Amino acid sequence: MTTSLKKLVTAVSASVALMGAGHAAAEIQIGIAGPMTGPVAQYGDMQFSGARMAIEQINAAGGVMGEQLVAVEYDDVCDPKQAVTVANRLVNDGVQYVIGHLCSSSTQPASDIYEDEGILMVTPASTSPEITERGYELVFRTIGLDSMQGPVAGNYIASQNPERVAIVHDKQQYGEGIATAVRDTLKDKGIEIAMFEGITAGDKDFSSLVTKLKQADVDYVYYGGYHPELGLILRQARQADLDAKFMGPEGVGNKDINTIAGEAAEGLFVTLPPSFDTKAENQELVKAFEAKGEDPSGPFVLTSYAAVQLVADGIEAANSKDPFDVAEALRSGSFETPIGTVQYDKAGDMKSFEFVVYEWHSDGSKTPVN
Amino acid sequence: MQDLLYFSQQLINGLTIGSAYALIAIGYTMVYGIIGMINFAHGEIYMIGAYTALIAITGLTALGLAWLPLILIVALLCAMIVSSSMGWAVERVAYRPVRGRHRLIPLISAIGMSIFLQNYVHLAQGSRNVGFPALIEGGFNFSADGAFEMSLSYMQITIFVTTLICMTALSLFISRSRTGRACRAVSQDLGMASLLGIDTNRIISATFIIGAALAAVAGLLLGMYYGSVDPLFGFIAGLKAFTAAVLGGIGSIPGAMLGGLILGVSESMTSGYLSGEYKDVVSFGLLILILLFKPTGLLGKPEVEKI
Numbered sequence: 001m002t003t004s005l006k007k008l009v010t011a012v013s014a015s016v017a018l019m020g021a022g023h024a025a026a027e028i029q030i031g032i033a034g035p036m037t038g039p040v041a042q043y044g045d046m047q048f049s050g051a052r053m054a055i056e057q058i059n060a061a062g063g064v065m066g067e068q069l070v071a072v073e074y075d076d077v078c079d080p081k082q083a084v085t086v087a088n089r090l091v092n093d094g095v096q097y098v099i100g101h102l103c104s105s106s107t108q109p110a111s112d113i114y115e116d117e118g119i120l121m122v123t124p125a126s127t128s129p130e131i132t133e134r135g136y137e138l139v140f141r142t143i144g145l146d147s148m149q150g151p152v153a154g155n156y157i158a159s160q161n162p163e164r165v166a167i168v169h170d171k172q173q174y175g176e177g178i179a180t181a182v183r184d185t186l187k188d189k190g191i192e193i194a195m196f197e198g199i200t201a202g203d204k205d206f207s208s209l210v211t212k213l214k215q216a217d218v219d220y221v222y223y224g225g226y227h228p229e230l231g232l233i234l235r236q237a238r239q240a241d242l243d244a245k246f247m248g249p250e251g252v253g254n255k256d257i258n259t260i261a262g263e264a265a266e267g268l269f270v271t272l273p274p275s276f277d278t279k280a281e282n283q284e285l286v287k288a289f290e291a292k293g294e295d296p297s298g299p300f301v302l303t304s305y306a307a308v309q310l311v312a313d314g315i316e317a318a319n320s321k322d323p324f325d326v327a328e329a330l331r332s333g334s335f336e337t338p339i340g341t342v343q344y345d346k347a348g349d350m351k352s353f354e355f356v357v358y359e360w361h362s363d364g365s366k367t368p369v370n
Numbered sequence: 371m372q373d374l375l376y377f378s379q380q381l382i383n384g385l386t387i388g389s390a391y392a393l394i395a396i397g398y399t400m401v402y403g404i405i406g407m408i409n410f411a412h413g414e415i416y417m418i419g420a421y422t423a424l425i426a427i428t429g430l431t432a433l434g435l436a437w438l439p440l441i442l443i444v445a446l447l448c449a450m451i452v453s454s455s456m457g458w459a460v461e462r463v464a465y466r467p468v469r470g471r472h473r474l475i476p477l478i479s480a481i482g483m484s485i486f487l488q489n490y491v492h493l494a495q496g497s498r499n500v501g502f503p504a505l506i507e508g509g510f511n512f513s514a515d516g517a518f519e520m521s522l523s524y525m526q527i528t529i530f531v532t533t534l535i536c537m538t539a540l541s542l543f544i545s546r547s548r549t550g551r552a553c554r555a556v557s558q559d560l561g562m563a564s565l566l567g568i569d570t571n572r573i574i575s576a577t578f579i580i581g582a583a584l585a586a587v588a589g590l591l592l593g594m595y596y597g598s599v600d601p602l603f604g605f606i607a608g609l610k611a612f613t614a615a616v617l618g619g620i621g622s623i624p625g626a627m628l629g630g631l632i633l634g635v636s637e638s639m640t641s642g643y644l645s646g647e648y649k650d651v652v653s654f655g656l657l658i659l660i661l662l663f664k665p666t667g668l669l670g671k672p673e674v675e676k677i
Contacts, residue, residue, distance in 0.1 A: 208641030
C-alpha cells in the first residue's frame, strides 16, 4: 500500500515537473547580468538597454525557432562577490544563456560557474584578456581586449612625441591590465615612463598624486580604471595647475565624468569601441532607440544588442538549444550584427575588433582623433 | 629648493586632509569620552552632511543666489542642522535604549544604524557619484626658478581656517561654558554627575549633536575639496577619523586634532615619497604600532581601574 502510494506520488510529481519543463520550453530565458546600481551603473544602463532592445526586436520578428525570448535581469553591482551570487542564482533559475557581466573582475569569477554548469556567456563589455585565456568552451565576447586597446592608446601617446609619461591605475583587474598593456607599448617605442603607480578605487583625495605628477613634469598621464576616480584626478589636477594631457580607456568615457570633472574633462583622450551608432546601416536601429527615449551612443549599447543577437543566431544556426551546440555554431559561423561581421576564434574572441581614439569634451560629446 | 617646495606641497596636502579628519574625529572621541562607546554611524552622519550641503548649494544656485559667502553659510547651516538632528536621532534610536547593557550591544546597533543610513542615501539619492560644484577656486602659487610650482589654494586655506575656528570654539565651549563643564563632569563619572543634579541624558545628546555638527562642517569642506560625493563617502572617512581618534588617544579632544594631522601628513608623505598604493598600509600600520606600544594613544590618559 505504502509503496504504491509512494509510486503514485512520484509519478504525479514527475509529470508535474515535466509539465513545468514543457511550459518553460515555450520561451527561451536570456539572463542579463550587470551593474544596475553602484558606481558604474551607467554602463549597466547601456548594457540593459541594448539587450532589451534586441530581445524586443527579435521577439517582434517571430522569436527564435518559433519561441519568444524572455529577459531575466540580475544586478551584480560590479562586485566580484555579488557576481558569484548572481551566477549561482542564474543556475538555480535554469537560465542557459547570459549576456554579461560588465566589469572584468565580475565576469571572470562568474564565468567559472557558467562554464561548469553549461551556461553560454557573452560579455558585451569585459575587455580583460584573461577571461578568454582559460580555454573555456562557453565564453564569448562582443568587445575587444585590453591587449588590443592598450596598444591603440600607447601608439597614440607615442605619436604625440611626449618626453615623459606617467601611468596610473586603480589596482583592479581591468585598470591594471590595460595600464600594463599601455606601458609595454610605450616601452617598446622607447618612451620614458616616469611613473607607474596604483591608487585605491573609491579614494577621493588625489592631491598627493597630483603633486607627484607635477614634480615628475610629465606631458601625458594614462589612467587605467573607471570614471569616478579619473574625474576627481582631472579636477584636482586642474586646481593644482598641472599641465599635462590625460588619456583613459573606455571605462572613463561616459557623461558622468563631466558631472565630476566639469571643465577639467575637456581635452581628455579616450579609447572607445567605434561609434557603431553613426554607421549608415544602423540608422534604423538608432531610430528605434530614440523612439524609446534611449541613447544608443554609449560604448556598450550596441555590443549588448549584438550579444543577444548572436545568441539568437547561434541557436538558429545550431538548430538546437543546447549551449554547447550553440557555442560550436558561433565558432564556425559568420554573423551580421550592428557591430559588423562577427567571426569567433577558438578562445571566444572576435577575430577583428578595433578601438578608436576620441577626444572628450566638457559637454559630454566626443570627436574622433585621427 | 625644488625638493623643499615639493615637501612643503605634500605637507600642505597632508595638513588639509588631516584637519578635516580631525573635525570628524572629534565626534568619535567625544562620544567615547562620555559614554565609553564608539559611534560607528558617525561616518554616515558626515556623508549626510555633505549631501545636505550639496542639495542646499544646488537649490540656492537654482534660486539665482550668486553671493558666494551667503550660499556657503546657508549650506553650512543646513548641513549642520540636518546632521545634528541625525546625530540626536541616532543616539535616541540606537544608543539610549541599549545603554548600560553589555558593551557589544550598542556597538552592533551602531553598525546597524550605519548600514541603514548608507542604504537609505543609496535609495534616496542614487548610488552614483555626484559632482560637487567648485565654488572656491584659485590660490597662491610659489615657485623657485625650476619647473615645480607649489600652490596653496583658497580652498585649502578655507579648510585650515574653518577647522581652526571650529576647534577654538569647541575648546572654549568645553572649558568655559556651563554645558561644557557638565560634559567634563559626565565624562569623569557619569553616575556621580547625575547624583549632583546634571541631566546626563541631555549632556549625552549634546555630545552627539556637537560631534555631528562638526562632521557636517567636514562634509561640506571635503565635498568641495574633493569634488564629488557618493553614499559610500562616509565609510572610509569614518574609518580614517576613527584611526585618528585612537592615534591621538580616544576620549581626548586635543588628541583627536593631533591624531588627524599626523594621519593626514603620514598619508600624503607616503603617497609623495613612496607610492599611493601604500597610503592605507602606512596609516593603518601606524594605528597598530600605537595600539601595541601606547594603547591609550598619544595624548590619552591611562585608564584607572575604579574600585
